[in-house]
């Protein structure tokens with residue numbers, strides 16, 4: 001269980017300070033798929049960085065299975081939107097995956113099977129000798145996924161990983177991710193500002209308000225069976241509910257509050 | 258720099274393929290164009306020097322070639338080339354090595370950067386030429402003063418590029434490595450330094466070109482051998498043909514060295530030279 005208890009995050013000092021998050025609280029169950037949804041600049045990346053251990057909290061606590069998160073760890077892996085800069089361009093597809101295994105101290109004779117398994121899972125097993133520059137955007141994202149899964153983290157933290165992909169590739173990546181999630185039972189925290197994407201993927205959607213002092217305005221449970229169909233009336237209903245909530249946030253922005 | 262991929266041997270990357278259906282002419286086109294360019298230039302030069310300009314001021318290519326032959330026969334020109342080349346290579350290697358070491362530390366450790374940057378910003382405006390008099394006083398007229406001057410010229414180019422390369426290592430890449438379990442030191446060695454390689458190599462190429470420029474005044478003012486010395490003595494005796502031989506040799510030497518450097522980089526570092534564009 002990943003517990004976020006009344007987390008407040010202030011960037012900077014005194015006059016130059018900015019209250020990014022205020023009193024954020026949520027319990028994320030093991031194996032849960034949570035989406036963070038909200039307008040640009042509301043603090044989604046900030047919260048994800050806190051969960052990853054890249055940023056510290058100003059007040060409050062974040063615990064994983066009762067232990068405080070103090071820094072990055074191999075139990076949580078972050079996915080970056082820009083896979084091109086997150087990958088190691090001087091290493092081949094296979095070597096990118098090996099990188100984490102080496103650090104983890106996985107014995108050489110066990111590495112082969114792990115690499116085969118995860119590269120097959122993301123359908124990159126026929127491209128193992130290629131360099132990241134020679135992959136398409138979607139392939140790079142899949143490589144990022146394989147590299148992370150290979151070290152068997154408990155939690156995947158994903159910051160708009162598919163935002164830059166075309167609609168078709170994105171749809172393929174969604175079914176990939178859901179398949180992998182169902183196979184491996186990881187906990188996933190997925191940041192997006194695309195309402196449909198969040199309904200397609202999540203068990204729960206946490207909607208964040210505009211900053212400063214952004215908090216969760218609403219947390220919506222999505223109980224639709226998977227694979228989900230955007231044409232489903234229930235899907236549309238949830239969509240409109242979220243849209244109303246976000247429109248409310250927009251209007252707050254307009255009022256300059 | 259927008260290099261995307263450099264075809265590398267032994268790295269499993271496919272090189273650029275020329276389809277066999279393309280004609281021989283099409284394939285040889287780049288070479289033919291270079292030959293045409295040089296040919297036209299030489300012919301024009303010959304014509305102008307012979308019929309329009311004063312052939313004594315600008316000796317025609319035939320006169321330059323005639324001056325070159327005895328210099329090659331006695332080995333005089335090759336002696337000067339070797340001397341200059343050795344000076345450049347030694348100064349360049351020393352300068353690059355120290356600059357890379359200092360550069361990675363500066364790029365990574367803020368205090369070191371803050372302490373050294375003002376001094377470097379100040380010193381880098383002193384060209385090697387400006388340093389000649391003091392170099393001669395410090396190191397004498399022998400080889401050491403030349404090594405020092407080339408070192409001086411190389412150091413700042415490579416240093417500034419190395420620092421930039423280290424600092425521009427994407428945060429996402431470092432954080433990704435951290436998630437995969439890398440320690441601060443491992444990130445430095447296995448992520449930051451490889452990410453800085455393209456910048457370092459670029460700095461070295463610029464430094465190499467500048468080394469060939471700074472060795473000449475150094476040898477003109479304070480040496481008894483080398484291409485700069487050859488240039489200087491030919492100038493004092495007003496031997497324009499020998500001056501032109503020296504000038505052509507300097508150009509050719511710089512050009513060949515740059516190509517060799519690029520070939521070496523391609524052979525050994527090609528996998529580090531790729532920049533990954535955002536998605």
Ligand SMILES: Nc1ncnc2c1ncn2[C@@H]1O[C@H](COP(=O)(O)OP(=O)(O)OP(=O)(O)O)[C@@H](O)[C@H]1O
Pocket residue numbers: 011012018020038039040041042043044045046047193211
């Ligand atoms: N290092 C920082 N220093 C100061 N302020 C910051 C810093 N990082 C983020 N902020 C501020 O915190 C707020 C939230 O930023 P954050 O990047 O978390 O937004 P986001 O929800 O991820 O937005 P987007 O959807 O555009 O990615 C913004 O107002 C931003 O200016």
Ligand SMILES: [Mg+2]
Pocket residue numbers: 044045046159
């Ligand atoms: Mg963000």
